[in-house]
Amino acid sequence: MTDRKRVVIVGAGFGGISAAKKLAGKEVDVVLIDRRNHHLFQPLLYQVATADLSPAEIAWPIRSIFSSYANVSVFMGEVTGLDLAGRRVIAGDRDLGFDYLVIATGAVTSYFGNDHWAKVAPGLKNITEATDIRKRLLLAFEQAENSEDPEERRRLLNFIVVGGGPTGVEMAGAIAELAKQALSHDFRRIDPRDARIILAEGGPRLLAAFPEDLSDYTQKSLENIGVEVRTNHQVSDITALGAQIGDEFIPSANVIWGAGVRVDHLGDWTGHETDRGGRMMVNADLSIPGHDDVFVIGDAAHVPWRDGLTVPGIAPAAKQQGKYVGARILDHMAGRKTKPFAYRHAGNLATIGRHRAVIDFNGFKLRGWLAWWFWGLAHIYFLIGLRAPALVMVQWVWSYLFRKKGARLITGQMPGETADPVTPPVN
Amino acid sequence: MTDRKRVVIVGAGFGGISAAKKLAGKEVDVVLIDRRNHHLFQPLLYQVATADLSPAEIAWPIRSIFSSYANVSVFMGEVTGLDLAGRRVIAGDRDLGFDYLVIATGAVTSYFGNDHWAKVAPGLKNITEATDIRKRLLLAFEQAENSEDPEERRRLLNFIVVGGGPTGVEMAGAIAELAKQALSHDFRRIDPRDARIILAEGGPRLLAAFPEDLSDYTQKSLENIGVEVRTNHQVSDITALGAQIGDEFIPSANVIWGAGVRVDHLGDWTGHETDRGGRMMVNADLSIPGHDDVFVIGDAAHVPWRDGLTVPGIAPAAKQQGKYVGARILDHMAGRKTKPFAYRHAGNLATIGRHRAVIDFNGFKLRGWLAWWFWGLAHIYFLIGLRAPALVMVQWVWSYLFRKKGARLITGQMPGETADPVTPPVN
Known part of the structure; x- marks a missing residue:
């Protein structure tokens, strides 16, 4: 041995x-x-x-x-x-x-030299960041409901997603559906449908790796579910108060970074x-x-x-x-020879909200709800490889298709709570 | 209006x-x-x-x-x-x-005047505390797997639960099953089945609110799945290194507090x-x-x-x-009269691990797997009151009965990671 x-x-x-x-x-x-x-x-x-x-x-x-x-x-x-x-x-x-x-x-997430933006514009690379973004998104609605100041309410309900790649497109679409559908009846003083979701992309179109007609379709679909798409708009500054997008400063309490990795x-x-x-x-x-x-x-x-x-x-x-x-x-x-690595590109796919997607399989293009189902099946296929039991897979599909209320939990430390986390006694 | x-x-x-x-x-x-x-x-x-x-x-x-x-x-x-x-x-x-x-x-959790124990012996009152305990439990096995020091390994694999009420009994049983069953094949250098789970209770028996024979049954069942039950043992000190239980100091990296509320x-x-x-x-x-x-x-x-x-x-x-x-x-x-409040006591019930429970319904006593099923049905009944869709309920039962791997995620800040949480910009 x-x-x-x-x-x-x-x-x-x-x-x-x-x-x-x-x-x-x-x-x-x-x-x-x-x-x-x-x-x-x-x-x-x-x-x-x-x-x-x-x-x-x-x-x-x-x-x-x-x-x-x-x-x-x-x-x-x-x-x-x-x-x-x-x-x-x-x-x-x-x-x-x-x-x-x-x-x-x-x-890891790259801020292109502006690492100080990380504090106010989290990226999306691990579960801690994801639950942190979840907390920020949900807290914004709670704080808007409680606020007496109309300007502050508007700032809290402005959501800015930076980067028009698949991550940015998927985040913007999902936030729009959260605000305009899932949360729409839950508040009494604000209407979550008043939320603005702004997707900023520095280049001329969304999903630059896809064919141009799918980029156009993606932009129109996002606009249909209430996302404001701003292509050719550079984000030049992000603070706790908002983001400078092109020549406009948009007040926001929620800027999410999906623009680059390194x-x-x-x-x-x-x-x-x-x-x-x-x-x-x-x-x-x-x-x-x-x-x-x-x-x-x-x-x-x-x-x-x-x-x-x-x-x-x-x-x-x-x-x-x-x-x-x-x-x-x-x-x-x-002691055997191995052929050089050859990449087989299956294609690109991205979802737009809960029921639409765009797919480019080496020229075979698909868009709309059929593409969404294809996207769903492709992901289930990958997931099968990870967890064998069919039961678990069924549960996942079930929960994704049927669960309405979702996982809308704000967990972790609350704003204003004293920082006093119990830390594991590491040796 | x-x-x-x-x-x-x-x-x-x-x-x-x-x-x-x-x-x-x-x-x-x-x-x-x-x-x-x-x-x-x-x-x-x-x-x-x-x-x-x-x-x-x-x-x-x-x-x-x-x-x-x-x-x-x-x-x-x-x-x-x-x-x-x-x-x-x-x-x-x-x-x-x-x-x-x-x-x-x-x-809230009460430490009976020893509030400084909170840092090393978390209670179990909200989700943040629960995921924190989850992180500590799972990290203990990871750290034991990595440790070269046999004494430190033993300390990491000693789990102490304080309090022999339902919370303590349920925690101790669940930790025992985690260590002795769910994790048993996942490590290479340690055997999670070597873990000691110690349940300390100051009074003469577990589940003091139950009839004495059910307390005895609970103690025997816990001992069967590998829990060391110590009744008549006061916990007089808890530090990051372990707990003083009666006249013995037991080294431990995981003390969990289930002894009292105020x-x-x-x-x-x-x-x-x-x-x-x-x-x-x-x-x-x-x-x-x-x-x-x-x-x-x-x-x-x-x-x-x-x-x-x-x-x-x-x-x-x-x-x-x-x-x-x-x-x-x-x-x-x-302007109507109301009768005074009259409490209808349905009974007491507590689970012991995954397949046993004890029930006392005003003298009608049940124990073992039948009691566990009864416990399960009672909880489903309560849950129905909370979330109407039958689909969701079925999913819950499904996931509880069939999911083996469970939610064994260590999330949040890792030991040694710099504390730099992204905090929501609260107005």
Whole structure:
């Protein structure tokens, strides 16, 4: 047993989980590290932020995914550095030696140099941020209901979403439906339908990765459910009072950031080349130059694709890369050759509110409610891969289709409450 | 419309909701105040703490309960004082005049003069505390898996529950099942089945309100699923390192407090008499002496019952009182007489782990799995009263009966993470 190789995988997103699954049950020891205890189905995270789903409906304990594979161990901890020469991963005061390393650390929200905006315009990358946004959105309506000041009420009911990519489109649509439908009868002094939802995009159109007619359709659909779409509008400042959008300052208590991501740390940790977004340059087999046993996958990797583009930072791409690298490691141990990684692009899809979507499957385009159903089925298909029991899946569909009241809970510390959290006694 | 009376109800627990429901749709204005936006089904809160249920499965937005009753408005805010002479409720910088006042503020965790224990031994009264306990419980296993120090591992896997009432019994049973069953195959370096769960009770037996044979059965059942029960053991100190139980100091990273409650503020706010636990003394119609238009119900009220006892602080009692007071107010407005409040005690019940319970229905005793099913049906019956759609109820039963992996999420700030929460910009 002592000559078994050890694969360390950093990050339990789609890429890391997928690599670990490929290696589960094989003659190799796998250590999967993540700073959280759960894998997150990130494509549905915006629905936690808009109170449609509960965190537990889109997140699973990493341990439970691998509980039946004795060769996979899970380590909850934060990686603080890499020692490629010494072949070890540094996680706080613990070192983990590796024979193969898979870096699948993903991306973080980027404010393009304006990191101070993070305090007033949260991004949407993990459950804590999602429940925090949920709290802010719901509190805004509560505070508006209580406010005697008409100007302050208006500010509280202005919601600004920055960024016209899928995240921004999905957030804006879901906030509009929350305000105009789900909450519409719940207040007595305000009418939640008076809420303004503003979606600001610096470029000329929404969903720039989609064909132009789908961008147009998306904009019209959003406008139909009450979103004000402002393309060609740069956001140049965000404060606790609102945001400067083009040449107008719009008062708002809720600015949500969906405009960009970057990769942290990897350049520093490895001393290797990254692109402008911090993504690592990789070889054709996703290893990094000079290290045929160190791989980078998912959002953290700069992988050339077609037409001068790179492989997009979406779940299917990360999963393909994870699976490929798992197989590559098995081949390497067996002395077999592996073909270079080839990305198969299934397509792009985005939802617009609860019953519409746009889909572009390599030229096959679909929009409207049929696209929404397709989107739903595609997500169920992915979810099946994560949690085997059909029962659970049915429950998820059920809850998504039929639950009206949703997860509209304001939890955590309340405004004005003394900060006195019970913290775990960490050794 | 201007001569309509206004009823202010403080607190949206079982008592407050029940009073508001009685008055919903009647010729009266109702303002329901709570500092949270949700009503909580508290009897199942321990299952959130032990990762069996998600918060949204046992909590509902107060607004959504009353959305179809235009005469009920909900105000999310914290009451900071009462002015009985001026007939107004003070909530921060807002005043609310009332014609009738219903105080249903419930109870808070009491540490019997040792309030500094709160930091290391959280109670279980709201969702934030429950998810916090969940985080601590799950982190203890993660930290034990990572620890190289056998003594520290043992400390991390010692769980101490203080108090042998229903809360303590239910928590201890659920933690035992979490450790010995749900998590049993998820770790590689520790065996969660090695966890010790210690239930400490100062009195001679568990569930003191139940007949003695059911207390004995409860103790034996808990011991069968791996709980160490220590009756006649006072807890005299709790620190971040463990608890002094009788003459032994047991190292532990997880002490959970289920030993007592008290009522805050009411004596000070009203200048009226309370009992030792801070509960207000009330008249036969639950009004307070000298104010026939001010009522106190639920855990906040000291209501004489039989054999020198007071009405117990349980959900059915609070609901009966809320309904009674709603009717009493309608009678008062109409100039009708109302009979004194008479508590109908349905019985006591408590669960022991996932498949056993004890029930005492005024002498009709039941225990074991049949009692558990009865417990389940009783809770479903109560839940139906809260959320009408049968679909939702079916989903709840489904998820409770069939979901294995549960809600084992560690959310919020991680140990070692910088405290930099995004806080809502409160005006």
